[in-house]
Amino acid sequence: xxxxxxxxxxxxxxxxxxxxxxxxxxxxxxxxxxxxxxxxxxxxxxxxxxxxxxxxxxxxxxxxxxxxxxxxxxxxxxxxxxxxxxxxxxxxxxxxxxxxxxxxxxxxxxxxxxxxxxxxxxxxxxxxxxxxxxxxxxxxxxxxxxxxxxxxxxxxxxxxxxxxxxxxxxxxxxxxxxxxxxxxxxxxxxxxxxxxxxxxxxxxxxxxxxxxxxxxxxxxxxxxxxxxxxxxxxxxxxxxxxxxxxxxxxxxxxxxxxxxxxxxxxxxxxxxxxxxxxxxxxxxxxxxxxxxxxxxxxxxxxxxxxxxxxxxxxxxxxxxxxxxxxxxxxxxxxxxxxxxxxxxxxxxxxxxxxxxxxxxxxxxxxxxxxxxxxxxxxxxxxxxxxxxxxxxxxxxxxxxxxxxxxxxxxxxxxxxxxxxxxxxxxxxxxxxxxxxxxxxxxxxxxxxxxxxxxxxxxxxxxxxxxxxxxxxxxxxxxxxxxxxxxxxxxxxxxxxxxxxxxxxxxxxxxxxxxxxxxxxxxxxxxxxxxxxxxxxxxxxxxxxxxxxxxxxxxxxxxxxxxxxxxxxxxxxxxxxxxxxxxxxxxxxxxxxxxxxxxxxxxxxxxxxxxxxxxxxxxxxxxxxxxxxxxxxxxxxxxxxxxxxxxxxxxxxxxxxxxxxxxxxxxxxxxxxxxxxxxxxxxxxxxxxxxxxxxxxxxxxxxxxxxxxxxxxxxxxxxxxxxxxxxxxxxxxxxxxxxxxxxxxxxxxxxxxxxxxxxxxxxxxxxxxxxxxxxxxxxxxxxxxxxxxxxxxxxxxxxxxxxxxxxxxxxxxxxxxxxxxxxxxxxxxxxxxxxxxxxxxxxxxxxxxxxxxxxxxxxxxxxxxxxxxxxxxxxxxxxxxxxxxxxxxxxxxxxxxxxxxxxxxxxxxxxxxxxxxxxxxxxxxxxxxxxxxxxxxxxxxxxxxxxxxxxx
Numbered sequence: 001x002x003x004x005x006x007x008x009x010x011x012x013x014x015x016x017x018x019x020x021x022x023x024x025x026x027x028x029x030x031x032x033x034x035x036x037x038x039x040x041x042x043x044x045x046x047x048x049x050x051x052x053x054x055x056x057x058x059x060x061x062x063x064x065x066x067x068x069x070x071x072x073x074x075x076x077x078x079x080x081x082x083x084x085x086x087x088x089x090x091x092x093x094x095x096x097x098x099x100x101x102x103x104x105x106x107x108x109x110x111x112x113x114x115x116x117x118x119x120x121x122x123x124x125x126x127x128x129x130x131x132x133x134x135x136x137x138x139x140x141x142x143x144x145x146x147x148x149x150x151x152x153x154x155x156x157x158x159x160x161x162x163x164x165x166x167x168x169x170x171x172x173x174x175x176x177x178x179x180x181x182x183x184x185x186x187x188x189x190x191x192x193x194x195x196x197x198x199x200x201x202x203x204x205x206x207x208x209x210x211x212x213x214x215x216x217x218x219x220x221x222x223x224x225x226x227x228x229x230x231x232x233x234x235x236x237x238x239x240x241x242x243x244x245x246x247x248x249x250x251x252x253x254x255x256x257x258x259x260x261x262x263x264x265x266x267x268x269x270x271x272x273x274x275x276x277x278x279x280x281x282x283x284x285x286x287x288x289x290x291x292x293x294x295x296x297x298x299x300x301x302x303x304x305x306x307x308x309x310x311x312x313x314x315x316x317x318x319x320x321x322x323x324x325x326x327x328x329x330x331x332x333x334x335x336x337x338x339x340x341x342x343x344x345x346x347x348x349x350x351x352x353x354x355x356x357x358x359x360x361x362x363x364x365x366x367x368x369x370x371x372x373x374x375x376x377x378x379x380x381x382x383x384x385x386x387x388x389x390x391x392x393x394x395x396x397x398x399x400x401x402x403x404x405x406x407x408x409x410x411x412x413x414x415x416x417x418x419x420x421x422x423x424x425x426x427x428x429x430x431x432x433x434x435x436x437x438x439x440x441x442x443x444x445x446x447x448x449x450x451x452x453x454x455x456x457x458x459x460x461x462x463x464x465x466x467x468x469x470x471x472x473x474x475x476x477x478x479x480x481x482x483x484x485x486x487x488x489x490x491x492x493x494x495x496x497x498x499x500x501x502x503x504x505x506x507x508x509x510x511x512x513x514x515x516x517x518x519x520x521x522x523x524x525x526x527x528x529x530x531x532x533x534x535x536x537x538x539x540x541x542x543x544x545x546x547x548x549x550x551x552x553x554x555x556x557x558x559x560x561x562x563x564x565x566x567x568x569x570x571x572x573x574x575x576x577x578x579x580x581x582x583x584x585x586x587x588x589x590x591x592x593x594x595x596x597x598x599x600x601x602x603x604x605x606x607x608x609x610x611x612x613x614x615x616x617x618x619x620x621x622x623x624x625x626x627x628x629x630x631x632x633x634x635x636x637x638x639x640x641x642x643x644x645x646x647x648x649x650x651x652x653x654x655x656x657x658x659x660x661x662x663x664x665x666x667x668x669x670x671x672x673x674x675x676x677x678x679x680x681x682x683x684x685x686x687x688x689x690x691x692x693x694x695x696x697x698x699x700x701x702x703x704x705x706x707x708x709x710x711x712x713x714x715x716x717x718x719x720x721x722x723x724x725x726x727x728x729x730x731x732x733x734x735x736x737x738x739x740x741x742x743x744x745x746x747x748x749x750x751x752x753x754x755x756x757x758x759x760x761x762x763x764x765x766x767x768x769x770x771x772x773x774x775x776x777x778x779x780x781x782x783x784x785x786x787x788x789x790x791x792x793x794x795x796x797x798x799x800x801x802x803x804x805x806x807x808x809x810x811x812x813x814x815x816x817x818x819x820x821x822x823x824x825x826x827x828x829x830x831x832x833x834x835x836x837x838x839x840x841x842x843x844x845x846x847x848x849x850x851x852x853x854x855x856x857x858x859x860x861x862x863x864x865x866x867x868x869x870x871x872x873x874x875x876x877x878x879x880x881x882x883x884x885x886x887x888x889x890x891x892x893x894x895x896x897x898x899x900x901x902x903x904x905x906x907x908x909x910x911x912x913x914x915x916x917x918x919x920x921x922x923x924x925x926x927x928x929x930x931x932x933x934x935x936x937x938x939x940x941x942x943x944x945x946x947x948x949x950x951x
Contacts, residue, residue, distance in 0.1 A: 110171050113158040114151045116285045116311075119278025123268065124155055127249070130264050131214065132161050137247040138264050140257045143271035144404035144417070145350035146308030149251035152271070153216050156249065166247065167211035175219040180232040183223035187240070204239040207246050214247045215240065221252040226358050234260040253354055254403045270404060273305035273417060282307070286314035295322035302329055304418030308350065333422050351423050357403050364399040366390050368416065370434045371406055372424035373479070375471040377415030382469070386441035389433050413468070436487075439480055442473045443490055446497040463680040466501055473498055477512060489528065496531050503539050503685070530558055530566055538573035548577065568593045568604045575611055579618075587615050603644070606635035610648040617655045620840055626655035643686070646675040650690055660842030662697050662879045669694050688718060692727075699730065700843060702883035702919040708734045722762060725752050729768055736775050738920040749773055764804075767796045771804050778817060787812070787819045806844040809835060813851040815858050826855050846875035847884060853891050866895045886915035886924070893931075902939040906932055 123141075131137045141149045156162055157169055172190045177183035184200050193199070193206050207213060224233050238260040241248050248261070255270045257263050274282070279300050299322055303309035316325045355365070367390055371377065378386075383393055390396060397414055400406035406416050416424070449462050466473070477498060480491045495512035533555040540548045552574065559570045571593035578586040590612035597604035609632030616625035629652035636645035653668035669690050676687045691710055698707035711734070714727040732748050735741075749772050756765035774789035794808035811817060813829035820828075829851045836844035853868030873888035893908035909932050916924045 110157055110169065111150075111154045114155055116282055117151060117155055118281040118285075119274040119307075120148060120152050120155070120271075123152055123271065124159070126268060127152070127156050128159050128161055130268075131156070131247055131249070132165055135264070136241070136244045137249070138241060138261055139247075139249045139268055140263060141249070141251045141268060141271065142255050142257070142404070143253070144306075144407075144420070145253055145354050146306050146419075147271040147273070147404070148307035149271060150218055151307065153218060153249055153251050157214070157216060162214065165212060166214040168213040169216070170213065171216045171218065173218045174222050177223040180223060180229045180236065183233060184236055187217075200236050200239065203236075204242065207240050208243045210243075210246070212245045212247075214249065217248070217250045219252065220250040220258070221254060221357070224252065224258055230258075234258050237261055253357070254359070256402050270407070272407070274307060274310065276300070276305065279303065279305040279310050282310050283314040283317065286311065287318040291317065291322045295326065298322070298326055302326075302418060302422075304420070306417055306419055309419045333426060348423060351405075351420060354403055354405055359399055359403050360405075361396065361399060363390050363392060364396040365428060366431065366434060367393060367396040368400055368405055369424055369428045369430040370438065371400075371414065371416045372421040372428075373430055373435075373475055374415075375475065376469050377409065377413035378472075379411075379413050379468070382441070382465075383414070386438050388437050389431075411468070435476060435479065436485070438472075439476050439485070439487070439491065439494075442469065442476060443487070443494050445469075446473075446494050446501075449501060450497045461680065467680075470498075470502070474512065481512070492528055493531075496528070496535055499535055499539070503535075530555075530562060530570075533558060534566075534570050534573045537570075537577050540577055552577075564596050564598075564601070565604060568597045568601075568608060571596065572608055572611065575608075575615075579611070579615060583615050583619055587612065587619075590615060602635040603639045603641055606632045606639075606641060606644045606648065609635065610644065610651050613648070613651045614654065617651065617658055622655050622658040622840060626652055626659070629655060642675050642679050643681070646672040646679075646686065649675070650686070650693065653693060657693070657697055657700075658841070660846075660875075660879050662701050662881070665697050666694065669697070688714065688723070692723070695727070695730065699734065701880050702737075704734045704738050704920050721755075722765075725755050726765065726768070728752055729765070729772055733772050733775060736772070736779055739922055742776060742780055745776060746773075749776070764797075764800055767793055767801065767804055770796075771807055774808070774811070778811065778819075783817070783819050790819075802839050802841065805835065806832075806839075806841060806847075810844070810847050810851070813848065815851070815854045822855060822858060826852075829855055842875065843879060843881065846872045846879070846881075849875075850884060850888055850891065853888070857891060857894060860898075862895045862898055866892060869895070882915045883919045883921065886912040886919075886921075889915070890928075897935065900942070902935045902942060906935045906939065909935065 127139055127141070130139055141152055143149055154171070157171060162169070170190055172187055174183060174186065177186050184203065185195065188195060188199050188203050191203060191206055193203050196202075207215075224230055237248070237258060240246065241261060250258075257267070273279075280296065283296065283300060296317075299313055299317060300310065303313050313325065316328070320328070354360075367383075367388070370388070380394070380397070383397060397406075400414070401408060405420060406414050409415050445462060445465055449466055473494070477491055477495045480488075481495065485491055499512055533551055536551055537548060537555060540551075555570055555574075559567050562570070571589045575586045575589035575593065578589060590608055593608035594605065594612065597608055609628055613625045613628035613632060616622075616628055629648050632648035633645055633652065636642075636648055649668050649672040653665045653672065656662075656665040656668060673687065673690050673694075676682075676684060676690065681687060691714055695707050695710035695714065698704075698710065708731055711727040711730045715724045715731070718724040718727065728748060729752050732745050732752075735745050749769055753766060753769040756762045756769060770789055771793040774786045774793060777783075777786035777789060790808045790812050794805055794812065797804035797808065809828060809832040812819060813825060813832040815822065815825050819825070829848060832851060833845065833848035835841075836848050849868050849872040853865045853872065856862075856868065857865035869888045869891040873885060873892070876885040876888060889908045889912040893905045893912070896902075896904040896908065909928055913925060913928055916928065
């Protein structure tokens with residue numbers, strides 16, 4: 001410090017001197033500076049000596065500490081061998097002390113076993129089975145980013161069977177290995193092989209002499225992907241797998257496996273998204289299960305069941321709840337899944353890695369951007385037929401599959417997962433040219449469907465293609481309508497056509513017609529305006545279109561001078577609208593349509609006749625309705641209009657159902673179903689309607705097994721919630737009759753009742769639930785409560801639903817149920833018979849006669865009772881109603897028993913047994929068998945008494 005002060009004083013004194021004085025003092029200044037320089041040199045040498053001593057001391061201390069820590073770590077590994085895979089390799093930082101000739105141990109701290117691991121059990125089992133076989137295992141786990149490849153590989157490493165077989169297990173991450181040399185160096189470091197010349201050869205030699213080894217190479221696509229270095233990487237991979245005792249497991253993005261390795265067959269398929277149940281378990285494990293089920297379902301739909309997305313979204317739900325998470329998604333989209341700092345915790349980073357792959361091309365990215373807006377994906381035929389402005393489009397498809405940015409589903413359609421689609425739409429939306437080409441392709445398909453769907457056999461391929469692409473078409477047309485396009489009128493026509501198709505196929509959801517008003521109300525004379533009004537009224541009901549009467553007024557004015565064909569379609573639309581609320585008015589408009597459609601227009605006549613038949617049946621004119629439906633069927637058959645013909649057959653079946661001709665109704669429904677399937681409309685409203693009628697007929701026939709099966713199918717496939725809930729109530733009613741557990745039945749009825757009270761707001765549904773609960777109370781022995789519920793439901797349904805009224809009356813009139821004394825039960829039976837006659841309900845009439853027979857039998861009026869049972873039995877045989885048929889046989893058997901005719905009693909009881917079996921009445925069969933044993937004993941005693949008298 002003293003030397004530095006002297007240097008400072010010399011420099012300071014020079015600054016205050018003038019130039020002349022500095023010149024004369026220069027020799028003195030030079031001498032003083034030279035003296036300072038010598039002192040500085042001496043000080044520096046002294047500092048270096050001291051620093052060297054300090055460094056030596058510190059180095060010695062660090063080496064001592066390192067040695068101690070090393071020994072402690074060795075001890076830890078010896079105590080917990082599962083923490084490592086061998087004594088030579090490391091998964092991350094290689095800890096080595098070799099300069100002093102001591103241990104060269106390289107530790108492998110394996111990734112922790114995944115704590116939340118659902119849905120990959122089959123793949124885990126397959127990989128472990130391969131690894132534990134005697135043949136060399138060479139396995140590639142493929143799939144898109146975020147699909148859980150690393151998690152599966154880690155689970156494999158920790159599997160007990162794998163630990164037992166492989167003495168050494170190495171997990172090596174390749175994500176930072178940009179070159180082949182880097183890759184080989186990383187592998188060598190993990191194995192404990194010294195760096196130096198011929199490293200690849202020395203690594204291969206090391207593995208040849210190693211103990212049984214499992215080598216896991218994670219993110220292998222990084223060193224392998226670039227074409228120029230791929231052969232060298234593959235050559236090295238081939239070399240390290242020469243030894244049979246070395247098993248190889250790689251994870252990499254895409255669907256390609258590296259060459260030059262004999263991969264174990266059968267190949268492990270690329271990973272797919274989790275099943276719904278596994279995704280739900282994952283979310284619950286992370287976020288808990290206190291969230292509303294419907295909101296959880298919405299959250300999971302946004303993830304596409306991609307494991308990375310499910311995990312990240314579950315973490316957000318755990319902190320913010322489902323509602324806030326969904327709200328954030330609306331504004332942030334995939335940014336919500338991208339809070340992490342690497343591709344293992346950020347979806348956007350993971351997707352960026354895939355998009356920047358050397359395998360990607362601009363053309364492939366164009367195809368990916370178009371797929372990102374298409375929920376239904378594209379088949380290979382559609383990719384070619386749509387004439388997309390993308391060169392080598394099939395090669396682009398292969399690229400997307402190879403990089404796992406898209407996948408081919410079970411229906412052979414190229415699709416993109418939801419999170420990937422959301423991200424691509426944000427960073428690389430499709431070009432207007434690509435969207436226009438696809439839109440023109442969809443216009444062509446809809447033109448064919450519109451021109452043929454009411455008059456011809458309906459090309460089933462066109463219907464199938466529209467069904468497969470329905471969501472695609474909806475998105476493409478919505479986009480064009482909102483953005484504006486050069487073919488705007490054609491797009492409006494396509495949107496109307498799509499709405500018509502959606503209506504015929506029973507597809508729920510927002511219709512494109514809802515957004516038409518700003519465009520079409522200005523086109524008062526355009527033909528599109530007429531189509532719009534017809535479509536609007538046909539698909540409306542009083543509840544969902546308050547302004548529909550104004551539309552009807554506009555329509556009547558517009559169609560006053562329209563062509564006969566357009567008028568008929570308008571009148572049919574009006575008839576359908578009023579059939580929801582005013583059957584007399586609906587009848588009027590259908591007859592108007594028939595009067596306009598001349599005999600020379602059989603297709604139009606058929607279109608108007610079958611819905612009129614439906615109205616006639618609804619107002620109790622069942623025979624007239626059947627005749628009308630048969631006439632419609634002939635007109636439709638004459639012009640090959642299979643869909644219209646199937647509708648006429650269905651209505652004819654409804655009329656047969658009302659007339660009590662159940663076998664004929666089922667035959668007709670089977671025929672209508674065959675025709676709908678032949679037209680390619682397996683998912684249509686018509687087919688669901690037919691299945692509902694089939695289930696109703698089977699329930700009335702008491703074929704409970706088949707009726708339940710159909711109702712379960714309706715619950716699973718119904719597009720409308722109302723239809724599904726009503727089917728669920730039917731299932732509960734069937735379970736009551738067949739002896740199901742009462743607890744679950746009551747829970748299900750209560751759930752349906754809550755839906756009818758709340759979101760569905762369906763009064764008739766509440767009445768149905770009350771009636772079902774009354775039936776359950778009878779099962780439980782609560783006769784007083786059942787009687788009150790039945791009386792209440794009977795009154796409530798008198799003006800709303802004849803079926804429920806008859807259901808209640810049948811139980812109130814049945815003396816066998818013992819709901820009341822004989823006299824009030826007789827009154828109910830008379831009311832039951834009168835109501836059945838007024839409503840011309842044949843089945844209800846026969847059931848009323850059976851109930852009266854039971855009452856007369858209880859009053860010891862055997863002859864009257866027997867006659868009533870006999871008449872009712874004949875009716876049930878004709879209709880094929882098994883349970884009621886059996887009940888009549890039991891009533892007749894009881895009369896014969898009272899008369900002492902035990903042999904006839906036994907015959908009638910045995911005749912009833914298979915009928916009860918057919919309708920799953922186990923308790924009745926037990927009682928019947930006990931009764932038969934009693935009658936056989938009585939008959940033996942009677943015969944024994946007769947033999948005591950001399951002949």
